[in-house]
């Protein structure tokens with residue numbers, strides 16, 4: 001077993017370099033919930049070809065793999081992740097503008113992409129400036145806020161298919177809908193995107209971003225670990241309001257709590273475990289269903305062993 005582990009670690013190092021691989025890496029360090037046990041192998045590629053090679057290696061060795069970005073929509077189990085976590089983040093980050101287009105690598109934080117748009121006097125991406133995810137995660141989830149969503153600004157995305165092909169898909173083929181896309185459905189890896197924005201006034205862009213930042217700070221419990229909205233918005237309702245109306249504001253199991261500031265968020269008050277978050281989510285969904293006949297579905301993605 002140990003020999004096999006060493007062999008896999010050495011093969012991963014050959015692909016991404018020694019400093020691009022970590023063994024038994026606590027996932028609490030890589031999720032905004034600050035929760036999650038160790039990943040057997042944690043790799044940080046810096047090129048598309050490396051991602052392809054890592055996936056090939058995992059397939060050949062029948063080792064499961066998971067793609068993550070900034071871990072801002074993830075709940076990782078307390079027992080960690082068996083297999084390889086491939087983090088597409090800082091080493092694959094960059095955005096540059098050409099005319100009305102913004103070319104963004106998958107690992108770029110949305111705040112950085114929005115800052116690059118602002119620098120180039122491009123408007124349209126302000127809505128995303130406070131979403132703490134990467135472009136890859138945002139494309140997969142069709143992230144959205146304050147009336148905007150990725151679908152509205154995406155012209156095309158480069159994806160890696162499970163067959164190992166890199167293809168460019170125009171937005172019409174990306175199937176972007178409420179918190180989903182073909183990237184999710186077909187298990188594609190997002191590598192980058194071309195966003196089509198409009199020329200605007202830098203002053204107005206800045207004002208809008210500042211205003212949205214203020215609104216977030218006022219309404220969201222940003223001082224605690226969380227994964228944002230824990231549940232999807234059920235059609236015709238708001239998850240946070242249903243939770244509040246069910247009397248669950250501040251409801252707590254261990255260090256996992258329904259935020260008192262925004263009932264749509266489950267927060268980590270310090271040392272919450274994934275098990276506590278799951279128990280809290282189940283109880284919240286049950287109580288809301290009993291009271292209002294609406295079943296809340298998780299927006300947060302679960303990975304690993306619970």
Ligand SMILES: Cc1cc2nc3c(=O)[nH]c(=O)nc-3n(C[C@H](O)[C@H](O)[C@H](O)COP(=O)(O)OP(=O)(O)OC[C@H]3O[C@@H](n4cnc5c(N)ncnc54)[C@H](O)[C@@H]3O)c2cc1C
Pocket residue numbers: 032066067068069070071072073074088106130131132133134135136137138139140141142143144145183188189190191220222226227228229301
């Ligand atoms: C405080 C807070 C506020 C938030 N506000 C919002 C909001 O206003 N609107 C909103 O939509 N979301 C919001 N979120 C949730 C989250 O930021 C978004 O869903 C974001 O798009 C996730 O990006 P990520 O890089 O963190 O992805 P991760 O959490 O790392 O992964 C999420 C999913 O995307 C997949 N994924 C990640 N990168 C790639 C890639 N390159 N290719 C293919 N799949 C990939 C993962 O496999 C996983 O299934 C918020 C979260 C927090 C903590």
